[in-house]
Amino acid sequence: MALSYDPVHWTPHKRLYDRILISFIGVYLLLFIGLQSVFHPTCTIETTLIRATGTLGFLMLHLILIIGPLCRFDRRFLPLLYNRRHFGVAMFLVALMHGILNLFQFHALGNVDPMVSLFTSNTQYGSLARFPFQSLGFFALLILFLMAATSHDFWLKNLGPRVWKSLHMSVYFAYTLLVMHVMLGVIQLEKSPVLIGMVGLGMFLVLGFHVAAAMKQHKTDAASERDADKTSNPQVPEGFVYACEWSEIAMNKAKMLIIGKENIALFRYEDKVSAVHNLCKHQNGPLSEGRIIDGCITCPWHGYQYLPENGQSPPPFTEKLATYDVFVLGSSVYINPSPFPEGTARNPAQISMSI
Amino acid sequence: MQEEEEFYIGWLAKAPPSFARRTRQFILVSVLSLPLLICGLVYFQKGFSNGVFEYGKETSLVGKFTPSPLPFLRLTDKDPVYGQLPPCSILLVGMGKHGFSADPNTIPAESTVRVDGFLIYRDGKIALQVKNIALLDKKSPEEGNSPSRPAPGSTSVSLRGEITDPKCFLGVMNPGEGKPHQDCAVRCLAGGIPPLMKVRDEQGKDSYYLLVGENGSPLFPFLQPYVGSGVGLCGLVQAHDNWNVLYVDTTSVQRINKYALDAGPMCH
Numbered sequence A: 001m002a003l004s005y006d007p008v009h010w011t012p013h014k015r016l017y018d019r020i021l022i023s024f025i026g027v028y029l030l031l032f033i034g035l036q037s038v039f040h041p042t043c044t045i046e047t048t049l050i051r052a053t054g055t056l057g058f059l060m061l062h063l064i065l066i067i068g069p070l071c072r073f074d075r076r077f078l079p080l081l082y083n084r085r086h087f088g089v090a091m092f093l094v095a096l097m098h099g100i101l102n103l104f105q106f107h108a109l110g111n112v113d114p115m116v117s118l119f120t121s122n123t124q125y126g127s128l129a130r131f132p133f134q135s136l137g138f139f140a141l142l143i144l145f146l147m148a149a150t151s152h153d154f155w156l157k158n159l160g161p162r163v164w165k166s167l168h169m170s171v172y173f174a175y176t177l178l179v180m181h182v183m184l185g186v187i188q189l190e191k192s193p194v195l196i197g198m199v200g201l202g203m204f205l206v207l208g209f210h211v212a213a214a215m216k217q218h219k220t221d222a223a224s225e226r227d228a229d230k231t232s233n234p235q236v237p238e239g240f241v242y243a244c245e246w247s248e249i250a251m252n253k254a255k256m257l258i259i260g261k262e263n264i265a266l267f268r269y270e271d272k273v274s275a276v277h278n279l280c281k282h283q284n285g286p287l288s289e290g291r292i293i294d295g296c297i298t299c300p301w302h303g304y305q306y307l308p309e310n311g312q313s314p315p316p317f318t319e320k321l322a323t324y325d326v327f328v329l330g331s332s333v334y335i336n337p338s339p340f341p342e343g344t345a346r347n348p349a350q351i352s353m354s355i
Numbered sequence B: 001m002q003e004e005e006e007f008y009i010g011w012l013a014k015a016p017p018s019f020a021r022r023t024r025q026f027i028l029v030s031v032l033s034l035p036l037l038i039c040g041l042v043y044f045q046k047g048f049s050n051g052v053f054e055y056g057k058e059t060s061l062v063g064k065f066t067p068s069p070l071p072f073l074r075l076t077d078k079d080p081v082y083g084q085l086p087p088c089s090i091l092l093v094g095m096g097k098h099g100f101s102a103d104p105n106t107i108p109a110e111s112t113v114r115v116d117g118f119l120i121y122r123d124g125k126i127a128l129q130v131k132n133i134a135l136l137d138k139k140s141p142e143e144g145n146s147p148s149r150p151a152p153g154s155t156s157v158s159l160r161g162e163i164t165d166p167k168c169f170l171g172v173m174n175p176g177e178g179k180p181h182q183d184c185a186v187r188c189l190a191g192g193i194p195p196l197m198k199v200r201d202e203q204g205k206d207s208y209y210l211l212v213g214e215n216g217s218p219l220f221p222f223l224q225p226y227v228g229s230g231v232g233l234c235g236l237v238q239a240h241d242n243w244n245v246l247y248v249d250t251t252s253v254q255r256i257n258k259y260a261l262d263a264g265p266m267c268h
């Protein structure tokens, strides 16, 4: 973390990423407009722009949704996840352009206000095939707006991680609305099986990656639960359960444990073992997948840091994690899964002393 | 294993090589698949009409003004307009999503006028977005005769097709039909542009009808729920030069499934 509180600060890396992002958008729009004028020279420029921005926004949303589970499979995609916010904001701006163009094209210069027209031109809300699909796009755009507007860590701090996370989980609702927006809208006119297939493939990829990532996570969780099952030794104090052999934890890394309702990250560093709550205070990143860097537990998602002995972020930061008591007997590590209040200092278990 | 050991933290200036490589691969794959994806998206659209809206290119036409049942300009000029020789009627529409109408006292029926505006045409059907209308020879309101009822002996027909608005359909928008265009068509009809029905025959050839009520009255908002999807209806058809005007029997209007255009007996 930086010395001053500026969680989204600029690095050459981010600038490069943004340049790539802008080029991606530019190349897409130019290619779409160019190819449209070759294949469909009589199409009006308004329709071309509407379709170019609509499809680009939808494509970007797919990429954004796929990056998350992709990182579960291969951590080396993490730089994409880390920079996803800018991708999200850019996607919103592209979608906004589509929305405004549509509002102008289909609703402006009429006998009522365009926003009134948007909701009253087609009132067949009770029919599926004739459903007013444009309203679905509007509500999806509203969600994307709220997400883009609150994407800065300032809002994460102010709303609290729980509210912020729920708000940002509504991206899945927005995605569902948009699939309907497309299927009940343009697909009612453009019935090419290829286009329908593309929408289907997009849904398949988004769903598939999420299901596969959830299954992988479930397996990891189940594995750590089995470990915790091992019978404890009579020399071990009351309340402690077997966790693992300390040799199973690589130096400066961690092992995740799920014991009862507790999700714990057990870290090994120097000749010590410490345990903290596994979920990062920033956005619930999995700390057990992080490292100890400069003596601090470092979150793999956005690099928030915590001291392993007391779960506190080093000053000037104020984040605090719950801590746990750890006990080492011979080569085995035991843990007491009752958490201490967030930020409570607990002595690390010494490996050398117990050998 | 070097790669196992590498760890990425977003706030560092540089990602470890293996992370940077994966990220580059992702970006490369996304960028390289773009042309293919866009080709698919563009190529597999169903195609666009050859309708034209000469926006910004002003045309001046002289003819007789017919206000009812619909506002037409009947050309008296000798020159062809978009390949159509007189007798040829041009549907007059207003700016944006508005129809055209004139005060019968200022411009009585059958008066000779000069209209300036932007042409909209497709498949031999022409409309004009009126920018300016000037009276050249004024008929007295009694003299002019502009019928609002079908002539005796007009043909009774039963039609199945789609209802949209002629202004967009002929060329202002492309596509100016179907579900995506439904809201706009409703807005145009609400603004006073007459409904247009597109009927496709078995050979795939389209013909068009401008719709009015049984005594020439406007059909909006009655038709609002039928715009943009399949409709079957009956009425009396009357030619207006190169246009067909259909006096719709409103009791016969029914929604049909567009894919079952099996024309059964519908009119009584």
Ligand code: HEM
Pocket: A047, A050, A051, A052, A054, A055, A056, A057, A058, A061, A095, A096, A098, A099, A100, A102, A103, A106, A134, A137, A138, A139, A140, A141, A144, A178, A181, A182, A185, A186, B180, B181
């Ligand atoms: C106020 C909000 C919105 C309105 C009024 C709106 C309206 C429309 C309309 C009228 C169409 C059919 C256009 C055509 O003839 O091709 C369309 C298509 C589409 N929309 Fe939206 N939309 C909105 C928001 C969104 C958002 C947020 C997205 C997501 C990025 C989106 C994605 C699409 C896509 C992918 C298509 C199909 C491609 C196309 O036909 O343009 N729309 N939308």
Ligand code: FES
Pocket: A280, A281, A282, A283, A284, A285, A286, A299, A300, A301, A302, A303, A304
């Ligand atoms: S989740 Fe963002 S730093 Fe941990």
